[in-house]
Amino acid sequence: MLDDFLVRALLGGIMVALVAGPLGCFVVWRRMAYFGDTMAHSGLLGVSIGLLLAVQPIIGVAVVVVLAALALFWLERFRWLASDTALGMLAHGSLAVGLVVAATVPGLRIDLMSYLFGDILAIGKGDLLWIGIGAIVALSVLALIWRDLLAATVQSDLAKAEGVPVARVRLIFALLVALLIAAAMKIVGILLVTALLIIPAATARRLSGSPEAMAVWAGLVGCVAVTGGLGLSLWLDSPSGPSIVLAAIVAFLLVLLVTTFRSKNAAA
Amino acid sequence: MTRTLTGLDAGADAGRLPADRRVLASAQALAVACDGRSVLSGVDMEIAAGEIVTIIGPNGSGKTTLVKALLGLVPVTRGSAGLADGTRIGYVPQRFAVDAVLPLSVNRLMTLTARADSAAIAAALDRVGVGHLRQADVARLSGGETQRVLLARALLRKPDLLVLDEPVQGVDFAGEAALYALIGELRDEMGLGVLMVSHDLHVVMAATDQVLCLNGHICCAGVPSDVSRHPEFLRLFGRQAAATLAVYRHEHDHDHGLHGEVVTDADHDHANHDHAGHDHTHDSHRH
Numbered sequence A: 001m002l003d004d005f006l007v008r009a010l011l012g013g014i015m016v017a018l019v020a021g022p023l024g025c026f027v028v029w030r031r032m033a034y035f036g037d038t039m040a041h042s043g044l045l046g047v048s049i050g051l052l053l054a055v056q057p058i059i060g061v062a063v064v065v066v067l068a069a070l071a072l073f074w075l076e077r078f079r080w081l082a083s084d085t086a087l088g089m090l091a092h093g094s095l096a097v098g099l100v101v102a103a104t105v106p107g108l109r110i111d112l113m114s115y116l117f118g119d120i121l122a123i124g125k126g127d128l129l130w131i132g133i134g135a136i137v138a139l140s141v142l143a144l145i146w147r148d149l150l151a152a153t154v155q156s157d158l159a160k161a162e163g164v165p166v167a168r169v170r171l172i173f174a175l176l177v178a179l180l181i182a183a184a185m186k187i188v189g190i191l192l193v194t195a196l197l198i199i200p201a202a203t204a205r206r207l208s209g210s211p212e213a214m215a216v217w218a219g220l221v222g223c224v225a226v227t228g229g230l231g232l233s234l235w236l237d238s239p240s241g242p243s244i245v246l247a248a249i250v251a252f253l254l255v256l257l258v259t260t261f262r263s264k265n266a267a268a
Numbered sequence B: 001m002t003r004t005l006t007g008l009d010a011g012a013d014a015g016r017l018p019a020d021r022r023v024l025a026s027a028q029a030l031a032v033a034c035d036g037r038s039v040l041s042g043v044d045m046e047i048a049a050g051e052i053v054t055i056i057g058p059n060g061s062g063k064t065t066l067v068k069a070l071l072g073l074v075p076v077t078r079g080s081a082g083l084a085d086g087t088r089i090g091y092v093p094q095r096f097a098v099d100a101v102l103p104l105s106v107n108r109l110m111t112l113t114a115r116a117d118s119a120a121i122a123a124a125l126d127r128v129g130v131g132h133l134r135q136a137d138v139a140r141l142s143g144g145e146t147q148r149v150l151l152a153r154a155l156l157r158k159p160d161l162l163v164l165d166e167p168v169q170g171v172d173f174a175g176e177a178a179l180y181a182l183i184g185e186l187r188d189e190m191g192l193g194v195l196m197v198s199h200d201l202h203v204v205m206a207a208t209d210q211v212l213c214l215n216g217h218i219c220c221a222g223v224p225s226d227v228s229r230h231p232e233f234l235r236l237f238g239r240q241a242a243a244t245l246a247v248y249r250h251e252h253d254h255d256h257g258l259h260g261e262v263v264t265d266a267d268h269d270h271a272n273h274d275h276a277g278h279d280h281t282h283d284s285h286r287h
């Protein structure tokens, strides 16, 4: 069954979406959409470095993205540097370095389009194993830090005063996002990674009354988007990454329509 | 004993120092600077179990900063500040807002930093008069409702020390008196310490054991009756107190003071005793 590239694509996509849902909720709650984007941009540098050192590109990506997350943590200390400015510099700076390296190192051939827009249909068995392990680890870690991270998100002073290790859980969260982005690059590509984090979460908000419910819904909406997007891409022969994002947007609009219609009816 | 808000028994047992006084938080020669500007300097203070200590002072005088330094939320520049080992904190910060992006019910907020069983949650909410809000969305609470819910949440943790930064901001008149009374009751019942920041001078004077009058440093400190006669206190608050009195004279029951606080008959009497006859020439709150 795993020999079928479609099955592999579906499995890989669903595993990534199940992690992206809950993590995306925190990205949305903490207003960190641009943070995800920045790490995704730095991913291309990771691809180049991975190929340069002849290791799996996904490992290069994971390392560079984690380093970018740490750099952002460090830059946050400089209060004269606005955080969106720091993010922008890091995003475009690392993207530029990545592109320059990719273009100038002789013999380095990068299929740029597949990294910018993803190539879920190219997921191999090895990738699937890595994505599976990563997903299980990420979800377990998230479950462990859930209460603390939520408390730090609601009011970080209050959480810290009452004993929550705020700095530690924030760092762990940033690393989880970094790793997810490394995995998701394969699915939807650098330019669309943030969409997989925030669209399912935004959709889930309309369906949920608690943070936990929103996390579960976001995971499910992500799965629907991956499945629908893959179907769309087969049917229209369209690129898979953008098709998945398109499916997510359609899901968002449908949920928005239905929930708005319902609450209007309830009010009437 | 029942503690009243009339000020008649202010400080009656304020000076009590049981032999087994258990210090919960303290600062020694504390200095805090933000961006190179000194916010606090030379602050010595202490709060023990069973005590209610209130910090008063003008806006920007460093009240919140002092509280945060004790809680380890801002870096200390010189001296030291902190909690005794194992002190369990219930904290109500000055600013708290949850926006609608996060679906958070009051019920879920109650267990934000620690688990609690359902009956305990209901009891804590009932105690501060917001039992009916249990399923409400935190983002949609009014200001006063938010304060009450935050107080309930802090209580639910069964703290040794309650740290309340302007706990009754936005709470209605009846509720304000009731919440201060509740804070007194909790202290009597559970023997917890209460460190509070407040602008309600009259209530503070009535319901507090120790007052710290802050303005970048400690201007004066002690039992309320002493502090209210201290020249530094009069310099900082004399004009406000006098203005409140002036407004009061035109009303029968109660009225709103300059800063929105409600002045009661009893409070008025109390203030009158303390401040009648002092001069009205105060140039500024800051010095």
Ligand SMILES: Nc1ncnc2c1ncn2[C@@H]1O[C@H](COP(=O)(O)OP(=O)(O)OP(=O)(O)O)[C@@H](O)[C@H]1O
Residues within 6 Å of the ligand: B034, B035, B039, B057, B058, B059, B060, B061, B062, B063, B064, B065, B066, B094
């Ligand atoms: N994070 C910060 N960075 C720079 N300055 C700060 C910071 N926090 C507080 N300050 C400064 O420290 C001083 C004291 O602030 P603080 O919040 O402790 O005052 P406060 O007494 O609680 O005032 P209020 O009655 O308005 O709550 C203010 O002048 C403020 O500008």
Ligand SMILES: [Mg+2]
Residues within 6 Å of the ligand: B063, B064, B065, B094, B165, B197
């Ligand atoms: Mg303050």
